[in-house]
Amino acid sequence: MKKNILYIAMACIALGFTACSDDPEDAVSKHVYGPDESPYLRADADATISLNAEFRKGHVTPKTVYLKDYAEQIQTKMKMTVDDMLAGIESGKVAFHSINTARGIWDMSAMTKGDGWWYNNNGAVVSNDGVASIELDKAAKALVLNVPEGSAAGLSMAANVGFAVVNGKDYDQYVRFTVNFSITDPGTIIQDITIPAGDYASYEFDLTSIENAINACFGMTSADFIATIANTENDIAMYLADDNGNWDTTSGYTAGGIGLWVDVDHKVCNWSGNGYAAGNFYYIETHADDKTVGIGRAPGVPSGTKAKVHFVYASKSDATRFIEFVLNATFE
Structure with a gap:
């Protein structure tokens, strides 16, 4: 009887080994995001570009950030030129979206201001009446930052947008712009x-x-x-x-x-x-x-x-x- 039990145990072990695969994807597969899902934001400090957009109360004028000034970072992180990146948006090879940092995801919300978004005081996308906006000017190859005329001094908030390579799985290859908006009245x-x-x-x-x-x-x-x-x-x-x-x-x-x-x-x-x-x-x-x-x-x-x-x-x-x-x- 003991001999039979030993044979059965050895057979189970053998079957267990034959069931294993050398392919790591069979062990733990990374989630593939569908078109209706919001991909997670992979942390990458080197892919993040911080901008300060300070506006003066009573005389608001839009600020233009030219993408060519960050061409080296775009080339390093996305393996493409600024022109290729913008062309990729048209062809579907590159995504341009807002980013919800509170949830750590790419925000797939539809654009709410031209080719961009309005944001509230918490940096979340809103449909209108936002306190700040970021738009993509493809012709100028630039981001346009703005706040409404008549805004009061004291605004201090951050909004995030990013460009990501569309590979059918995730948005891990990207550059992100963190814009720190403020309205001051020092003078x-x-x-x-x-x-x-x-x-x-x-x-x-x-x-x-x-x-x-x-x-x-x-x-x-x-x-x-x-x-x-x-x-x-x-x-x-x-x-x-x-x-x-x-x-x-x-x-x-x-x-x-x-x-x-x-x-x-x-x-x-x-x-x-x-x-x-x-x-x-x-x-x-x-x-x-x-x-x-x-x-x-x-x-x-x-x-x-x-x-x-x-x-x-x-x-x-x-x-x-x-x-x-x-x-x-x-x-x-």
Whole structure:
């Protein structure tokens, strides 16, 4: 009896060995994702490109990120050029999707803003009324980053998109863009001022007193800023702003140097020669030698008159670099 049991055990062991396969896929097969599933996001720090998209409250302009600037990383991770990658989207060889980092998956949601998506404060795709957006501009070979006009300062969130090789199994061969969105308001100077009595008398705003704001907005010291606004040919210009924060970038200077005469309708005007009676109200004038910007009165402005003097100094080459003045003026 014992001999029979031994034979049976040996036979079972032999059958067990013959059932084994040398193919590792027979042991543990990786899940193959179907067209209606969201592939998991394989962690790969080297495939992740981090971008900072800082917008200024009150003057939002889209930011363009050119993919050619990351061509080497795309070539390394996806084994293709930027042109090949974009062509692959059209042929179906490359996928372009949002990424849900909270769940660690590729988000297969349909596009909700052009060739891209709106995102909420948590970085999740929403159908509309998002706080930020990422779109693919195939013609420009770029990602376009934006936030809605009128967005309040304080936004801080991240959204993710990626390009992945479609191999029928997973999205493990990819590049990912993590965009850190923020809206800041470092350079709005709001202050009450009093303009002294007397024809052409002015209040002189000390530009050295806003050193931190100048540095935050322009990346320069107040001394460098003042030296730049001393010459109308340099990169920083003065623009009058209306109540909605829109800049008048078309009017030329009508006061001394970088300066403007403003009429009773708060529009840029020329000096009439007859002061307030002819519509002239006040002037804004850069006084670089004194390190100030002066706000002065036209002859004839009645005592006690009030005005909101609203203007900016802004870079001509990069409109996101500016400092805004909202000065509530009382004329003595």
